[in-house]
Amino acid sequence: MLRRDALAAVFPDLEREGTVVVTIMGAVAAELQDVGHRPNFFYLQHAMGLASSLGLGIALSRPELRVIVFDGDGSLLMNLGGLTTLARYRPKNLIHVVFDNESLLSVGGFPTATGTGSDLARIALAAGVPSANTVRSLDEFKRAFADALAAGDLTTLVAKVEAVGPKAFVTDLSLLENRYQFQRHLTTLKP
C-alpha cells in the first residue's frame, strides 16, 4: 500500500478533538502535511528513534489525550529499547504506527533489516507491547487502526508500505513554527 493513502484513510481520526499526532521525519512528515496539516500534528524532524519516546512523554503528561505516533522502520530500529519502555509503562492512550518501507528512503533508499527478516511487530510483542501486528493492504490497515482506537490500550501497528515518497522532504512549514504552534494548541485542549 502507499503510505500517503494510509494516512488519508485515517485522517478523520487524526483530526478528532482530544487527539495529538506525532510523526518522525522523512516521507511520513511530508506526506501527512500534503494530506493536510492540522494544529494537533507535530513532526519530529530529526532525533531519529525518538518519535515513540516523545509520544510517550505526551501520553504520560496528558492521560486525557489520545496520542498517535507515526514512526518509520529506520527510526524504530534506532530505538528498539524504547519498545521495552513503552511496554513497561503501557500508556493506554498511545497508538504506535510504524510505516515499514524496509528502507531509509530520504537518504537514497538504503534497505533496512526489516527487508531481510527482522519483524518489528514480533519484536514489539516480545518487548511486552500488549498488541502488535503487521498489515499489508489498505483495507487491513483501516481495520487494524480502527481496532486499535477501539481497544483503548497500547498498540504497535506495523504497516508495510511501498518504498516511495514525496517529491520533496522540505516543506513550507518551518520546524520551529510547527513546534510553537503545537505547544500552544496543546494548552487549549482541556482535560
Place this chain on the structure above:
Amino acid sequence: MPVSAAASQLIYDSLRASGVRIISALPETWLVHLIRLADDDPEMTLVRLAKEEEGVGISMGAHLAGVKSAMLMQNHGFLAAVNGVVSGAQLYRIPLLMLISARGSFGERDPWQTEGGLVTEHVLDSLRIPRICLDSASEVARTINHAQTLAYSSSRPVAILLGRRLMWEEQ
C-alpha cells in the same frame, strides 16, 4: 554504599519545588536514592529507561504537553543521549533540565568511568550547553532554581553536574 541520602533529599525537594512532575532516569550508583524518592512519590512519574536518549524524547513530549520534567543520568548516559539533545532538544528549542552525575573525575576508583569523565565538560561546552557543577548542599536549591530559570529563558538544555563531594559521603 556511601551515596548521600541527605543530598539526594535536598535535590529531590528542589526538583519538586521547581514544578517537575516527570523524571526519566537510567540508574547509576550516585542516583540510587534520587530514583527511589521519585519512585516512592505518588505525585511524580518516574520513567526508567533502557537508554538515556529516550529521556530526551520524553522530556520534549512533556514540555510540549505543558509538564515540567527532568533527566537523571550519569555522564556516559549524557554521551549516549547526544543526538537526541542536539537534533531534538536543541533543534526544537526545548528547555531540558539534565542532572548528570560527574563520574570519572578526581577521586574516581572505577577505571571504566575515566574516559567519559575527561570529555564531559568539553562535550557540553562544544554543544554550548550551559553547565554548572553542584558540589555543596548549601547550593542545591539555588542551583536547581537557577538552572530551571535559564532553561526556560533560553529555551535550551542546561546541565547540572552532580559532584562527588555532594553525592558521595566517603573521603
